[in-house]
Structures are given as structure tokens and as C-alpha cells.
Amino acid sequence: MSGTTESLEELERRVARRREGPAYGHDALIACDRLVRIFARRGGGDAVEVQALQGLDLLVREGELMALVGASGSGKSTLMNILAGLDVPTAGAAKVAGRDLLAMDAKARLRYRREVVGFVWQQTARNLLPYLTAAQNVDLPMQLAGVSRRKRAGRADELLSLLGVADCRDRRPQAMSGGQQQRVAIAVALANSPAVLLADEPTGELDSATGQQVFAAFRRANEELGTTIVIVTHDQAVAGEVRRTVAIRDGRTSTEVLRRTEVDETGRESLVAREYAMLDRAGRLQLPAEYTAALGMADRVLLELEEDHIQVWPDRNGSRGGNG
Ligand SMILES: Nc1ncnc2c1ncn2[C@@H]1O[C@H](COP(=O)(O)OP(=O)(O)OP(=O)(O)O)[C@@H](O)[C@H]1O
CATH class of the missing domain: 3.40.50.300 (P-loop containing nucleotide triphosphate hydrolases)
Known part of the structure; x- marks a missing residue:
């Protein structure tokens, strides 16, 4: 069996799994x-x-x-x-x-x-x-x-x-x-x-x-x-x-x-705020303008998958250049 056939079969299985799975937002009001x-x-x-x-x-x-x-x-x-x-x-x-x-x-x-x-x-x-x-x-x-x-x-x-x-x-x-x-x-x-x-x-x-x-x-x-x-x-x-x-x-x-409220080791409660970017269902992510500007990111970025996160790097070889 060729690699192409295998990946097509896997693709079909993935589509079928998605079709059978719960619809987007099925448990949201x-x-x-x-x-x-x-x-x-x-x-x-x-x-x-x-x-x-x-x-x-x-x-x-x-x-x-x-x-x-x-x-x-x-x-x-x-x-x-x-x-x-x-x-x-x-x-x-x-x-x-x-x-x-x-x-x-x-x-x-x-x-x-x-x-x-x-x-x-x-x-x-x-x-x-x-x-x-x-x-x-x-x-x-x-x-x-x-x-x-x-x-x-x-x-x-x-x-x-x-x-x-x-x-x-x-x-x-x-x-x-x-x-x-x-x-x-x-x-x-x-x-x-x-x-x-x-x-x-x-x-x-x-x-x-x-x-x-x-x-x-x-x-x-x-x-x-x-x-x-x-x-x-x-x-x-x-x-x-x-x-x-x-x-x-x-x-x-x-x-x-x-x-959310967090309790420290002395038992004191404080409200901790964290900002998240939205990741849409097609995998699109909007990076905050101040982040991309700070690192001179434009047009394209380099991604590296790590065990528990993804790294986003400025394009070092890009025409806008610089090592960010
Ligand atoms: N009935 C309408 N006809 C044409 N354009 C409209 C109509 N309603 C809204 N828009 C346009 O759609 C866009 C979004 O408008 P919307 O009123 O939803 O914004 P908003 O975030 O609520 O703004 P604000 O904080 O000023 O109320 C704007 O460009 C607005 O001019």
C-alpha cells in the first residue's frame, strides 16, 4: 500500500470521526x-x-x-x-x-x-x-x-x-x-x-x-x-x-x-487575569499587534512544535530581515 493511499484513508477516517462527533458548540447556550x-x-x-x-x-x-x-x-x-x-x-x-x-x-x-x-x-x-x-x-x-x-x-x-x-x-x-x-x-x-x-x-x-x-x-x-x-x-x-x-x-x-480567584499559600485570595488569543476552527490565530510589532514580525513566521507549546519566530531569512 502506498503512503498516499494510507494518508487518504486516514483522512477519510478523520472526516468520518469529525462527522460523528458532537457539533460545534453543542453544549453552549x-x-x-x-x-x-x-x-x-x-x-x-x-x-x-x-x-x-x-x-x-x-x-x-x-x-x-x-x-x-x-x-x-x-x-x-x-x-x-x-x-x-x-x-x-x-x-x-x-x-x-x-x-x-x-x-x-x-x-x-x-x-x-x-x-x-x-x-x-x-x-x-x-x-x-x-x-x-x-x-x-x-x-x-x-x-x-x-x-x-x-x-x-x-x-x-x-x-x-x-x-x-x-x-x-x-x-x-x-x-x-x-x-x-x-x-x-x-x-x-x-x-x-x-x-x-x-x-x-x-x-x-x-x-x-x-x-x-x-x-x-x-x-x-x-x-x-x-x-x-x-x-x-x-x-x-x-x-x-x-x-x-x-x-x-x-x-x-x-x-x-x-x-479566576487564586488562593496563595497563606490563604490569601486574589483575582488573576490571563489574556488568551482566539484560535478558530480552521486553526487561524490572530497575534496581538503589539507582539508582532515588538519582534518585527510581518508576512510570515516560523513555527516549531514543542511537546506542550508552539514557538512562533520571526522569519529570519525574510526580506524584512533581522533576527527579531
Ligand atoms: N444598518 C446598517 N447599515 C449599514 N452599515 C451598518 C449598519 N449597522 C452597522 N453598520 C456598520 O457595521 C459596522 C459595525 O457596526 P456596529 O454598530 O455593530 O459596531 P459597534 O462595535 O457596536 O460600534 P459602537 O461601539 O460605536 O456602537 C460599522 O462599520 C457600521 O457602520
């Missing part, structure tokens, strides 16, 4: 697989394509509280709108709590928005109806979902007290502070016990102390109700307090910071 969103924008008579998402991969496990960060225009809001069921991707796959976001019809989409996801937007005025009190605002989504009056009243009170805004129960938004409005907005978003709570810059219009209180309310919802929460934020204080922060760059997930 949110699974985005090579997500693409292209907008057609008209500029001076010509249609220009904007690739807001360019093959984005993201997995979020049930019960996570995580943050998404990234420069303006990197695609964060586009991703959130897709996860919220308000926009449809151009290509790729996206599943949330078992729902396929590319295959839902209008009716399924409406139910998805009412029952599977809750959202909190940056603009406090966008989250609450101004002519309803806090309790009535929380009541409304449950009413639309057909929950009985008795259950609704209990749930609204329970959520408002959990989030520390029980005193706002009978107040309309204009009689509440910005921070109180956002906490009531979280209660509204949680009313129908969604699997996922999405928040796009929820502390963006607040001062830092008030922002902290609102973030504490998200944490409470995550810890007490087990709700999975994804927060888009520019707020360093928020991004630094979650266990996982994923950065989006040019429509793709680029790096990820994981934080």
Missing part, C-alpha cells in the same frame, strides 16, 4: 459559528458593502456573566441585534437556547424575543414606557405572554426587590434616577425568565458610581436567578469585574481575558 453580516450602504449612488461581522465565532455557556468589548464599529451592536432576534445574519450559524436564529419565521422570532431573550439598551428611555409605573412596566411583557394576574403581581414585586428598586414600584420613569431606571429595565427584561439577558452599554449614560450599582444588579440576577448575561461595554470597571471578557475586532472575536 449561545453558539455563533462563522457569523457574517453584510450591510449594503448607498454612498453617492453606488451600493457599498459593509462587512460588520466577518466570520465571528463565539460560545457562551449557560450561567455565564460575560462582557463584550471592542472599538467603535467593530461589530458589537450588530452581534447583539442578531442575538436579540432583531436582525438576521447574512451567513454562518447562530443558535441561542436551541433556537436557530437563521431559520425562524416571523411568528417564531416574536416568541423568541418575548420568551427566550431579554434586553437592556443604553438609552434609559428606550427600555421603559414613560406612562407606566415600574411595576406596570415589569407586568407588561408577562401580560403579553399570557401569565395570570396573580402570578404577575408576585413576580414584579420579587424582581423589583431583588434588584433593589422596590421603592420605585409605583413611580413612573421620570420620577426615577437613571440608575433606578436601568435596574427597573433589568427587571422588565427578566420578567418572562429569559434564558439569556443581553445588555448593550447599559451603564453608558451613567456616572461610574451609579454604573457600579447597575452592574451589581446584573450580577445579582446572574447569581440568584442563574440567568446567562452578555453585556457590551466600554466601561472598564464592568469589563474588569466579570470572569470573562471577549474582545471583538473587525467583526471577529480576537482575544479573551479570563479571570
Whole structure:
């Protein structure tokens, strides 16, 4: 048997093993697989394509509280709108709590928005109806979902007290502070016990102390109700307090910071943060620009496989030269 035949057989076996194995993100609550969103924008008579998402991969496990960060225009809001069921991707796959976001019809989409996801937007005025009190605002989504009056009243009170805004129960938004409005907005978003709570810059219009209180309310919802929460934020204080922060760059997930509590030999606890690069399923890795610049890496690099790591070297013989 020739070497070529052997390697073809091995290749076929590998493909078969992959086909039989679990699908990508099978155990994740949110699974985005090579997500693409292209907008057609008209500029001076010509249609220009904007690739807001360019093959984005993201997995979020049930019960996570995580943050998404990234420069303006990197695609964060586009991703959130897709996860919220308000926009449809151009290509790729996206599943949330078992729902396929590319295959839902209008009716399924409406139910998805009412029952599977809750959202909190940056603009406090966008989250609450101004002519309803806090309790009535929380009541409304449950009413639309057909929950009985008795259950609704209990749930609204329970959520408002959990989030520390029980005193706002009978107040309309204009009689509440910005921070109180956002906490009531979280209660509204949680009313129908969604699997996922999405928040796009929820502390963006607040001062830092008030922002902290609102973030504490998200944490409470995550810890007490087990709700999975994804927060888009520019707020360093928020991004630094979650266990996982994923950065989006040019429509793709680029790096990820994981934080965990470590206990030293004296028993003292400290939060340790480590930054990881994302490795996509094709094996592509994006090296941080400051690393490649520091070693003068460009065009190509030399790889060496070691027992437990891979070494990446500047191309010593390359035209841009230097030994790095
Ligand atoms: N409806 C749309 N039509 C055309 N282009 C759009 C549309 N929505 C977003 N874009 C473009 O897609 C890209 C990503 O935008 P997006 O709003 O997702 O970024 P972002 O990371 O949320 O930015 P910011 O932090 O400023 O909110 C940008 O280039 C934006 O101009």
C-alpha cells in the first residue's frame, strides 16, 4: 500500500470521526459559528458593502456573566441585534437556547424575543414606557405572554426587590434616577425568565458610581436567578469585574481575558487575569499587534512544535530581515 493511499484513508477516517462527533458548540447556550453580516450602504449612488461581522465565532455557556468589548464599529451592536432576534445574519450559524436564529419565521422570532431573550439598551428611555409605573412596566411583557394576574403581581414585586428598586414600584420613569431606571429595565427584561439577558452599554449614560450599582444588579440576577448575561461595554470597571471578557475586532472575536480567584499559600485570595488569543476552527490565530510589532514580525513566521507549546519566530531569512 502506498503512503498516499494510507494518508487518504486516514483522512477519510478523520472526516468520518469529525462527522460523528458532537457539533460545534453543542453544549453552549449561545453558539455563533462563522457569523457574517453584510450591510449594503448607498454612498453617492453606488451600493457599498459593509462587512460588520466577518466570520465571528463565539460560545457562551449557560450561567455565564460575560462582557463584550471592542472599538467603535467593530461589530458589537450588530452581534447583539442578531442575538436579540432583531436582525438576521447574512451567513454562518447562530443558535441561542436551541433556537436557530437563521431559520425562524416571523411568528417564531416574536416568541423568541418575548420568551427566550431579554434586553437592556443604553438609552434609559428606550427600555421603559414613560406612562407606566415600574411595576406596570415589569407586568407588561408577562401580560403579553399570557401569565395570570396573580402570578404577575408576585413576580414584579420579587424582581423589583431583588434588584433593589422596590421603592420605585409605583413611580413612573421620570420620577426615577437613571440608575433606578436601568435596574427597573433589568427587571422588565427578566420578567418572562429569559434564558439569556443581553445588555448593550447599559451603564453608558451613567456616572461610574451609579454604573457600579447597575452592574451589581446584573450580577445579582446572574447569581440568584442563574440567568446567562452578555453585556457590551466600554466601561472598564464592568469589563474588569466579570470572569470573562471577549474582545471583538473587525467583526471577529480576537482575544479573551479570563479571570479566576487564586488562593496563595497563606490563604490569601486574589483575582488573576490571563489574556488568551482566539484560535478558530480552521486553526487561524490572530497575534496581538503589539507582539508582532515588538519582534518585527510581518508576512510570515516560523513555527516549531514543542511537546506542550508552539514557538512562533520571526522569519529570519525574510526580506524584512533581522533576527527579531
Ligand atoms: N444598518 C446598517 N447599515 C449599514 N452599515 C451598518 C449598519 N449597522 C452597522 N453598520 C456598520 O457595521 C459596522 C459595525 O457596526 P456596529 O454598530 O455593530 O459596531 P459597534 O462595535 O457596536 O460600534 P459602537 O461601539 O460605536 O456602537 C460599522 O462599520 C457600521 O457602520
